[in-house]
Amino acid sequence: MSDLSLENEQATIAVRRRFRGFDAIVLTLVMLALWQAVGSWTQGVAISPPLLTLVYLFGLLRTWMFWDHAAATLAAFCLAFMLSALIGLALGLIFGVRRFAGEVAEPILAGFYTIPKVTLYPVVLLLFGLGMSAKVAFGVMHGLVPVTLFTLGAVRNLPPVLVRTAKVLRLSPGRTMRWVLVPACLPDIVNGLRISFSLSLLGVLIGEMFSSQRGLGFLLVNGMAQNNVPLSTAIVTVIVVIAIAANTLMLRAGRRFARRPDTTAR
Template sequence: MTLVILVALWQALHAYAGDAAIASPLSAVRHLTSLAATAGFWTHVSATLTAFAAALTISAVLGVGLGLVLGLRRFAGEVAEPILAGLYSIPKVTLYPVILLTFGLGLGAKVAFGVIHGVIPVILFTLTAVKGINPVLIRTARAMRLNQVETTRTILAPAVLPEIVTGLRVGFSLTLLGVLVGEMFASQKGLGFLIVNGISLHNVQQTTAVILMLVIVALLANGGLLWLDRKLVHRT
């Protein structure tokens, strides 16, 4: 039902604004199908997936790791949390010159853009989850004389896993957004580049078709992560 409403709104917006502003749903699907039949399009898809996979891996590993460490060290966590929240409120586009000077044009800049968008939410979700854990579990680990690595692996990680999955779900979307922004500013390959190229050439069909593909992928991935999140919550 929601999908039908969204498509109807899209069609209504097209009827109001015209082909010069946005392609119709049917036209976007047809153009996406024609793009998918070309080898060049999949080269751009591959470039985006490569950068996104690297950025998401770094965001997940670094975010969960730092979140667990800061959550275990209460004072450090209380100091770091507002700092991280403040840093995340900075518009990431303002970091564009620094990223380019540091990583140059290409894969490194795209990955960096993805990481700076996605890693902080994962840290904050994990940190909040660890702070809210039952203190009895921590005292039990100390009574059993577990070291920090064993405590994290056997007690903390399973206890906060549902919250971590929620953080990864949010981080997934934001990391993808960051990679696309990086491709818009710092690359000549990728789906973000196709969007900017379509805008500069006033190729509305191309821009709308690529955005449609990204929306479909994001919805499917987030749906899968949301299902996993609910399964974990139900299990716990």
């Protein structure tokens, strides 16, 4: 009976994957059709058509200039995302364990999350100046809060018996977070990292638009300033593809971690 149930579950998962693949193909075709319609309607003034964009992008990928700017964006993004993940995870665990501190910090973080970060542009430039540090600061400002809030909420929703067991075993706070809290909260942490990934990338790109002369954000603004529509559209296409691919991979990872407790329970 258990083997039959397992086979039925595997068949259901296979059917769901087929439907998801079909939906993804249909959505891609619809987006390409809309892209082509808007490009044709504006006659390439606001956005270039898909075929023209891909041809321009393939030529752009062969240039050293593109990879130099892409490397600058990648370096700033990796540092910003790493800082957002580490600091956000630490703050979320601390605020989750210390209930009073979490109740005070949560509305402050939520309020900061709703503020358009571009309004803080003069403050960031005053504190960090132009260049790499400003880009990283913009990225951390965007990506820090989601990780903190997701981790905080996950720790709050944990069964109290886990924390009590850690106290009975006389685990230190560091070991409790490492061996008990983080594994139990891993699905929510991955979801927070997934959102932080996109927002950190957005923050770095915004920083490059305002406070840098290197990076994909700078190329985007430069293309808009020079009225180079194919360049701007190609850069946006690269950013969108990277964001969708990373978001899909992290979403799958979150689902896989979320299914682990159920498998263990069985």
